[in-house]
Amino acid sequence: MHYLDYNEKQAHGTADFPLAYYYVDEHHPRYHMPFHWHKETELLRIVEGQLRLSLDDREYVVSAGELIYIGEGVIHGGEPENCIYECAVFDPKPLLMHTHAIRRYLYRIQRRQIQILMRFTQKQPEILTRAETLYGSLRKKSPGWEMTSLGALFELYGMIFDREYYTPCASGDHTQGKLKQLKPVLEYMELNYQSPITLEDLSRLAGMSSKYFCRFFRAVIHRTPIDYLNYYRIERACYLMATEDISVTEAAYRCGFNDSSYFVRAFKKYKNVTPRQYMQRLEKT
Structure with missing residues (x-):
């Protein structure tokens, strides 16, 4: 995994497909996660062990199988405990906003009208299933992996809105x-x-x-x-x-x-x- 720097300047993925996958274990020089933020959205999944993770003013101890949603601009950092984790980092705007029908949902996130849940556990198995499909596609990169990855990402967002896994944002926070x-x-x-x-x-x-x-x-x-x-x-x-x-x-x-x-x-x-x-x-x- 490349180091996800503070106000991160590096591009994730390519100009044609701005979605990148990172795998982090104890042998990686950036195994520990200093605090940083970036303009992209990040989905972080715990593969093994636990990760003590801070997201803005909240702190979680995240266990194997759980998924964390890190929105644009969220300050985050973490300390792994015998942990392996993987990340999918992407910019929703060029990747997902292809039609008005989709934009009207994602604009609610971009304009901070709603806050998607930051943590998904076994209580939301349908989200974890879509996430596993996404990470499996990004890991293997079999023929057609770009379409499979996008499909899983669309399904994940669709399920978030269908099940209302979000809360309204308070104005003037x-x-x-x-x-x-x-x-x-x-x-x-x-x-x-x-x-x-x-x-x-x-x-x-x-x-x-x-x-x-x-x-x-x-x-x-x-x-x-x-x-x-x-x-x-x-x-x-x-x-x-x-x-x-x-x-x-x-x-x-x-x-x-x-x-x-x-x-x-x-x-x-x-x-x-x-x-x-x-x-x-x-x-x-």
């Missing part, structure tokens, strides 16, 4: 307004994690006092701002060590750690192994 204030903070971390970043820098970006910002950030992200920044730096270091031929010292320097001993302590705190042990594991996979 105060929480959503505050969540938008976190997006420039997360993007700033992503762009500047190699450099010194202070709590004052982040709270100023959010337009909040430092005290209120810390409280709100922790309520959504479940970490303090500085703890999350260090977590993100360690995740970036893991990615660099897994994808580039660099030393531990170089990884530390490129991820904002000027003290290598502090980097080792931070790495062990978040990954439960030292950087060298992590690299030895990579060499065995």
Whole structure:
């Protein structure tokens, strides 16, 4: 799976077929999911284990077989627990809005008139069945897989509207307004994690006092701002060590750690192994 970055710029799929499939297990350098958002819609299915997932201001522990619907702009991040998960990421506008009859349904989502349920479990077996057809087609890519995938996606949305698996969106949602204030903070971390970043820098970006910002950030992200920044730096270091031929010292320097001993302590705190042990594991996979 490609890393799904904060305000994600990468294209998913191709211009002709903007739907992409990603498979993530413990050997992937982006196994852990830092907080991010993107303009596309994402369907995330747990294959094995559990995933502790945050979606805006909500938190779920999602188990094998369950499906998560992540709409445009939703801030999300997750911590896997012996987990394998797969994702289908797509832009509904060019992919699905071919006729007025279909557009009138999807416009209700695009214009935030309704909010589709974020979590589907065994209580909605008809949704999980359509999702399995979709993922099976995307995995195998047999002849005609594009049509099979689109058909499953249309059926999934049709079932959502038929069974009314959605709720009306409240106008003037105060929480959503505050969540938008976190997006420039997360993007700033992503762009500047190699450099010194202070709590004052982040709270100023959010337009909040430092005290209120810390409280709100922790309520959504479940970490303090500085703890999350260090977590993100360690995740970036893991990615660099897994994808580039660099030393531990170089990884530390490129991820904002000027003290290598502090980097080792931070790495062990978040990954439960030292950087060298992590690299030895990579060499065995």
